[in-house]
Amino acid sequence: MNTAARIKHLMDVVCGALAALSLLAIMLLTLVDVLGRKLLDQSVPGSLELTEILMVVVIFAALPLVSTQGEHVAFDSLDALMPAWLRRVQQVLVDLLCTSALAGLAWLMWDKAGQMAGYGDTTAQLKLPLSPFVQIMALACGLAAVVHALHMLWPLVVVDEEPDPESAGLT
Amino acid sequence: MSAALLGFAAVFLLALVRVPLAFGMGLVGVVGLGLLRGWGPTFAAAAQVVYDSGFAYTLSVVPLFILMGNLVARAGLAHELFRAAYAFVGHKKGGLAHATILACAGFGAICGSSIATAATMTRVAYPSMKKLGYADDLSTGVIAAGGTLGIMIPPSTIMVIYGIVTETHIGKLFAAGVVPGLLCALLLMAMVAWVIHRRPDAGPAGERVDAAGRWAAVRGIWGVAALVVVVLGGIYGGWFTATEGAGIGASGAFAFAWARGKLSLPLLRQVLVESARTTAMLFTILIAASIFSNFINFTSMPADLKDGITHLGLPPLLVVAAMMGVYVVLGTIMEELTMVLLTIPVFFPVVTQLGFDPVWFGVLIVLVVQVGLISPPVGMNMFVMNALLKDVPMSSIFKGSALFCIPLVAGLVLVLAFPQLALWLPGFMK
Numbered sequence: 001m002n003t004a005a006r007i008k009h010l011m012d013v014v015c016g017a018l019a020a021l022s023l024l025a026i027m028l029l030t031l032v033d034v035l036g037r038k039l040l041d042q043s044v045p046g047s048l049e050l051t052e053i054l055m056v057v058v059i060f061a062a063l064p065l066v067s068t069q070g071e072h073v074a075f076d077s078l079d080a081l082m083p084a085w086l087r088r089v090q091q092v093l094v095d096l097l098c099t100s101a102l103a104g105l106a107w108l109m110w111d112k113a114g115q116m117a118g119y120g121d122t123t124a125q126l127k128l129p130l131s132p133f134v135q136i137m138a139l140a141c142g143l144a145a146v147v148h149a150l151h152m153l154w155p156l157v158v159v160d161e162e163p164d165p166e167s168a169g170l171t
Numbered sequence: 172m173s174a175a176l177l178g179f180a181a182v183f184l185l186a187l188v189r190v191p192l193a194f195g196m197g198l199v200g201v202v203g204l205g206l207l208r209g210w211g212p213t214f215a216a217a218a219q220v221v222y223d224s225g226f227a228y229t230l231s232v233v234p235l236f237i238l239m240g241n242l243v244a245r246a247g248l249a250h251e252l253f254r255a256a257y258a259f260v261g262h263k264k265g266g267l268a269h270a271t272i273l274a275c276a277g278f279g280a281i282c283g284s285s286i287a288t289a290a291t292m293t294r295v296a297y298p299s300m301k302k303l304g305y306a307d308d309l310s311t312g313v314i315a316a317g318g319t320l321g322i323m324i325p326p327s328t329i330m331v332i333y334g335i336v337t338e339t340h341i342g343k344l345f346a347a348g349v350v351p352g353l354l355c356a357l358l359l360m361a362m363v364a365w366v367i368h369r370r371p372d373a374g375p376a377g378e379r380v381d382a383a384g385r386w387a388a389v390r391g392i393w394g395v396a397a398l399v400v401v402v403l404g405g406i407y408g409g410w411f412t413a414t415e416g417a418g419i420g421a422s423g424a425f426a427f428a429w430a431r432g433k434l435s436l437p438l439l440r441q442v443l444v445e446s447a448r449t450t451a452m453l454f455t456i457l458i459a460a461s462i463f464s465n466f467i468n469f470t471s472m473p474a475d476l477k478d479g480i481t482h483l484g485l486p487p488l489l490v491v492a493a494m495m496g497v498y499v500v501l502g503t504i505m506e507e508l509t510m511v512l513l514t515i516p517v518f519f520p521v522v523t524q525l526g527f528d529p530v531w532f533g534v535l536i537v538l539v540v541q542v543g544l545i546s547p548p549v550g551m552n553m554f555v556m557n558a559l560l561k562d563v564p565m566s567s568i569f570k571g572s573a574l575f576c577i578p579l580v581a582g583l584v585l586v587l588a589f590p591q592l593a594l595w596l597p598g599f600m601k
Binding site for chain 1: 187188189191217218221222225226228230231234235285286322328414415418422425440446450505507508509544
């Protein structure tokens with residue numbers, strides 16, 4: 001494995017593990033909280049805000065993975081009609097746009113995290129500081145921006161892997 | 172008004188040159204609002220939308236239902252559903268096709284995705300139909316169309332998305348999907364009967380199952396039944412919120428998959444990561460759609476449209492019917508989620524202004540998505556089947572799917588004409 005592949009692998013493992021564990025935690029937390037509330041009349045303290053924080057981790061840890069897999073929903077019906085060079089030019093421009101948008105968002109969120117740290121914003125019940133999680137949002141957007149920037153240099157090879165239709169998702 | 176029109180034009184143009192939908196909508200929304208309102212407040216508002224969408228307890232319903240669907244798809248529950256349905260109708264001509272539709276309806280009650288339902292049923296039902304000598308267009312058409320029951324019969328990812336975007340009660344949307352979902356199943360079965368009537372060779376009869384076999388097959392679906400009763404019953408009865416129900420459902424599906432030894436650790440990791448990726452992909456779109464509609468709502472377009480429609484004095488039902496017509500046509504070539512998210516900011520305020528129930532409109536949206544998913548040349552259900560069935564020509568899948576669009580369009584017309592089909596069941600919820 002060359003260095004680029006190794007870094008990508010590392011990102012896949014770290015982001016994947018963070019997202020997977022957080023999602024599993026949301027599932028178990030909801031289960032325990034609901035059972036506790038309905039059967040024992042006792043809820044998990046702060047379960048609501050824990051779920052919210054875990055949601056942030058699920059969404060934003062998985063964001064760079066969506067980018068490495070080229071899974072963002074796009075209208076691709078015209079691809080077949082375009083010559084390869086034009087397709088490549090288009091791809092560079094699209095990735096440039098995505099990079100700028102994500103980098104801009106990363107900067108906005110980092111800024112917001114700073115403000116929130118200044119105010120000392122915390123969650124209502126457990127008093128967890130909120131700004132580190134907003135920083136996670138910013139970092140994830142930054143990482144996704146880097147992924148798109150790298151795609152400009154090395155185009156995403158869509159390994160026409162058999163799409164696993166059992167997890168095809170949205171519709 | 173012109174600012175909003177320019178905005179829509181820009182989003183479509185960006186989409187056409189393959190900019191991911193989320194990025195196109197988000198950028199146009201920020202630039203548009205920035206020009207109208209000034210950049211400082213626009214940036215602050217955009218950051219706030221991202222923040223609010225991330226830290227949102229109720230939105231955890233999304234990954235949980237996606238996870239539940241991905242888990243039940245691997246738990247092997249579909250086999251038992253198909254066996255049970257076969258035991259009762261398999262011995263009739265076209266019986267396997269009828270059984271497929273029934274199994275799809277059952278699977279739809281534990282899975283909120285049309286594509287997952289179609290993919291699962293392709294693996295479960297297609298081989299049996301092939302072995303018995305079914306015509307490919309009939310077998311693939313039935314699976315593609317039956318798969319769309321996954322998003323009408325609750326739970327339903329599309330309903331969850333619609334509920335979030337339009338702030339409509341998700342539990343009521345779920346309840347509203349039950350009767351139209353069963354209606355669609357009946358209409359699909361009528362279509363099968365018609366095809367068999369015209370081409371008796373297309374769907375030969377299978378072997379009869381005796382009473383003992385039937386009883387055994389019915390007992391086999393207790394797992395599905397338990398999940399349906401607890402999750403949907405709990406949500407409908409007001410025992411759970413949709414979010415809580417989703418958590419219970421995902422846990423239940425997890426327990427089944429685990430107990431049946433279908434879930435190794437690497438597979439569990441894969442299912443979780445895939446669900447998280449789908450969630451992230453969806454949230455980028457939800458966030459962008461929210462930023463974009465902030466911009467649209469800042470323009471005079473929604474008000475102008477409302478006034479325009481009122482001034483025209485068209486019969487309200489005709490307006491909605493026209494929207495549905497647009498959707499059915501667009502759905503042949505557009506990816507359905509894109510289509511819905513792009514048009515909701517315009518259509519939804521008009522519909523509510525005309526005095527219609529958002530729950531009913533949500534069911535209509537699901538129906539047009541169903542049709543879109545199986546109307547050639549662009550529809551995910553057909554593509555997924557094409558990926559799974561290497562030796563079936565795309566033309567057969569297209570032919571079968573196009574044929575089975577007819578009953579779904581009939582369902583659309585019926586729900587349009589008789590809103591009570593959708594609104595009766597949620598009427599009992601508090």
